[in-house]
Amino acid sequence: MNEWVESQRNYLLRCQLPSGTFRLGPERPQINPYFTNLALLALVKLGEWEPVKRHVNWYLQHVNTRGYVNDFRLEEGKEVDTGTADSEDSYHATLFSLLAEVVRHSENTEWIAPWKTELIAVFHAMALLQQRDGLTWAKHSWRVKYLMDNCEVWQGLEDAHYLFQALGVEEEALEAQRRANACRAGIASMYSSWRRTYAVYDRTYLTWRKWYPDVTSQAFPIVYGLSDPEIAEHLYFRIQTSFPYFDSFQTGDVYPWMLMGECARLMNDQRRVERMLQTAARLYIHGPRRPYWLIHEAGRFLQLVLMT
Structure with missing residues (x-):
């Protein structure tokens, strides 16, 4: 078991790029922020917080003018924006879950406090995807409400509530909880x-x-x-x-x-x-x-x- 832990810890760390984010595999050219958010939950549990923080910084620096983050691709060593993403709801949702996990384990919000304004903007961008039934579209250009995405969104909204409370942002904390409750009800209706x-x-x-x-x-x-x-x-x-x-x-x-x-x-x-x-x-x-x-x-x- 210890051999597996060290092997896969090293595998993940070998995927990190100089910019701070991670590629899909050590030899892969694709950069998928959603898969990276999910992957790094394991590094948090291992106490590898610094690589995770570098990815979070990269993510928040790459939010586009529409309020979302695209996939990227390495071309001749440069990170090139593909102009698209598999989804918009789950990307932001899993970012909040990753952030909340870091805060729970480190018991420290100082490093993320300077990003407070950006996190509020990311939260509101995710909220724009939520419909009256509590469920989110995968993205504005793909108005489909997936069960898988919405389970991740519910968790992300719960984690946003936790994170905003930790940061002392009460208005967004209450809004995140309200939206999480609506999302849970929407999932139940499915x-x-x-x-x-x-x-x-x-x-x-x-x-x-x-x-x-x-x-x-x-x-x-x-x-x-x-x-x-x-x-x-x-x-x-x-x-x-x-x-x-x-x-x-x-x-x-x-x-x-x-x-x-x-x-x-x-x-x-x-x-x-x-x-x-x-x-x-x-x-x-x-x-x-x-x-x-x-x-x-x-x-x-x-x-x-x-x-x-």
Whole structure:
């Protein structure tokens, strides 16, 4: 286990660029701020705060005139703005979750206090995506309300509430909590008691035959603690029966989806967690699927190891 921790800690740190942000892999040209936010949660738990702070500084310096952050690409050593991002809601939401995790572990807000104005602006940009039903569009140019995104948004809003309270910004703290409550209610409205599933997006439900985004989406309310225990038990049962070998990555998807290991852990399925860790090490970290091992997967792997 200690070998895995050191291996993946070093893997993540090798992805950091001189600018402060991280590439998707040590040899990858892509820079994805959303995946980086998720990956660095593991470094926070390891006390590696300085690399995380450098990424946060980079993120806040790269908010565009529309209020969001795009993906970048390395070209001849230069970071080039691609002009687009996979989403706008989850990028900002996961930034707040990362920031809140640093503050909780370090018990220090001094380093982020100078960014207070920028954080308020980022919060309001995220709020613009939230609709009357409490759910957010993925981005202004893609007006779809995804279950996965909204689970991350709910957590991000809760973390924004915590962060603004720590910074003494009471108005935004109250607004973040109000929006978090509305988002949680919106997510609850996506659940169909007749189908016994959540909508994957909007009011589109799954058939349990497609791994991503259908089946993977059903794990998100479990991972983020948004499902009642009875609903979570049934969803996890359906995940297992639909893809009985997901813990050995027999899903039809080349990417590992280590988040499913966290889902298994929360459902007290330690056998699958251990199998997923062992198989990930064999297939992805040291094996033929190494090209598909990206920073957010390494981060999730690290968190699972630390909690196992």
